[in-house]
Amino acid sequence: MDDAGFHVSEASAGDYLALLKPRVMSLVVFTALVGLVTAQAAINPLIAIFSILVIAVGAGASGALNMWYDADIDAVMTRTVTRPVPAGRVLAGEALVFGIFLSAFSVMALGLIANWLAAGLLAFTIFFYAVIYTMWLKRWTPQNIVIGGAAGAFPPMIGWAAATGQISIESVIQFFIIFLWTPPHFWALALFKSDDYGRAGVPMMPNVAGEASTKRQMFVYAVLTAIVGVLPSVLGQASIVFGVLAAGLGAGFVWYAWKVLRMPESDRKMGPAKALFGYSLVYLFVIFAGLLVDSVLAQFGVPLW
Amino acid sequence: MVSIMADDDGVKLTKAQKSARRSRSLATALALVAFVVIMYVVTIVKLGPDVFIRPL
Numbered sequence: 001m002d003d004a005g006f007h008v009s010e011a012s013a014g015d016y017l018a019l020l021k022p023r024v025m026s027l028v029v030f031t032a033l034v035g036l037v038t039a040q041a042a043i044n045p046l047i048a049i050f051s052i053l054v055i056a057v058g059a060g061a062s063g064a065l066n067m068w069y070d071a072d073i074d075a076v077m078t079r080t081v082t083r084p085v086p087a088g089r090v091l092a093g094e095a096l097v098f099g100i101f102l103s104a105f106s107v108m109a110l111g112l113i114a115n116w117l118a119a120g121l122l123a124f125t126i127f128f129y130a131v132i133y134t135m136w137l138k139r140w141t142p143q144n145i146v147i148g149g150a151a152g153a154f155p156p157m158i159g160w161a162a163a164t165g166q167i168s169i170e171s172v173i174q175f176f177i178i179f180l181w182t183p184p185h186f187w188a189l190a191l192f193k194s195d196d197y198g199r200a201g202v203p204m205m206p207n208v209a210g211e212a213s214t215k216r217q218m219f220v221y222a223v224l225t226a227i228v229g230v231l232p233s234v235l236g237q238a239s240i241v242f243g244v245l246a247a248g249l250g251a252g253f254v255w256y257a258w259k260v261l262r263m264p265e266s267d268r269k270m271g272p273a274k275a276l277f278g279y280s281l282v283y284l285f286v287i288f289a290g291l292l293v294d295s296v297l298a299q300f301g302v303p304l305w
Numbered sequence: 306m307v308s309i310m311a312d313d314d315g316v317k318l319t320k321a322q323k324s325a326r327r328s329r330s331l332a333t334a335l336a337l338v339a340f341v342v343i344m345y346v347v348t349i350v351k352l353g354p355d356v357f358i359r360p361l
Contacts, residue, residue: 010325091347113347
């Protein structure tokens with residue numbers, strides 16, 4: 001604010017790009033692409049590329065809405081204090097307008113480019129992340145990221161719907177891989193960042209139910225993730241080779257979760273929790289890359305049993 | 306008091322504000338051009354080659 005009482009923005013385009021959470025966006029682009037390709041539908045490649053692009057914009061829009069609403073929390077957490085709104089480079093109102101505009105734009109564009117089922121799923125995902133998770137669950141219940149994880153799990157279903165105009169058991173399995181993977185992934189982070197979350201007043205599971213209970217729940221979700229991970233092969237949607245890969249990856253996930261379960265509470269360095277967090281990112285990337293490669297090879301008639 | 310405003314009245318943007326505005330303007334222009342191109346291409350793809358076969 002200057003003397004005249006108005007604000008001249010010093011936000012660069014990069015600050016607005018940061019509102020879109022590019023790292024989350026890259027995961028959305030990747031999983032939506034896997035959903036779109038594994039659908040094995042006859043879709044024009046340009047329509048496919050543009051669909052992925054607007055899905056990414058929609059995901060970014062929900063990130064901007066999240067940063068508008070959560071600026072107070074972001075300002076007291078070391079991980080998020082440099083984001084454009086808490087750092088003062090973008091006003092909260094500017095982030096809100098940016099988020100609403102891009103949400104509406106991306107949903108309309110996906111409807112016109114692909115189909116209205118995909119657009120409807122994208123709209124629901126944005127609503128779920130911005131309203132159900134950010135405004136309601138996050139500050140209210142330690143189940144916040146469990147239920148909110150659905151928002152991050154929808155992109156492969158949106159990609160699949162963009163290609164086929166349908167929802168199917170295959171895309172629902174892809175949804176559940178991400179959905180069940182989310183709690184061990186986020187709670188590993190919450191374990192070694194519990195001071196941050198405690199200061200911000202966010203009721204994460206380790207702060208509310210204690211570390212022992214959190215570790216047990218993480219282990220259960222890791223086992224469930226490993227089981228759902230091999231379902232595409234069990235149900236004949238993917239090859240045996242993929243099944244072996246998924247089983248190995250899942251065993252690794254369970255192993256890392258086991259190490260966290262065995263981690264003594266006196267261990268404040270939390271090496272096992274950090275290792276699980278790192279491995280969880282590898283797990284999700286490799287299992288979806290596996291689905292992608294498996295599906296492409298199948299389309300070219302390469303036998304993988 | 307003169308009725309005509311002096312030339313240096315009004316908002317003076319600092320260098321940082323000007324370069325930030327330029328960066329935002331360029332990004333907005335790029336996004337608009339991309340939107341136009343995408344919608345044009347999608348329209349052609351959806352109409353298909355038949356768009357060129359029509360009674361004049």
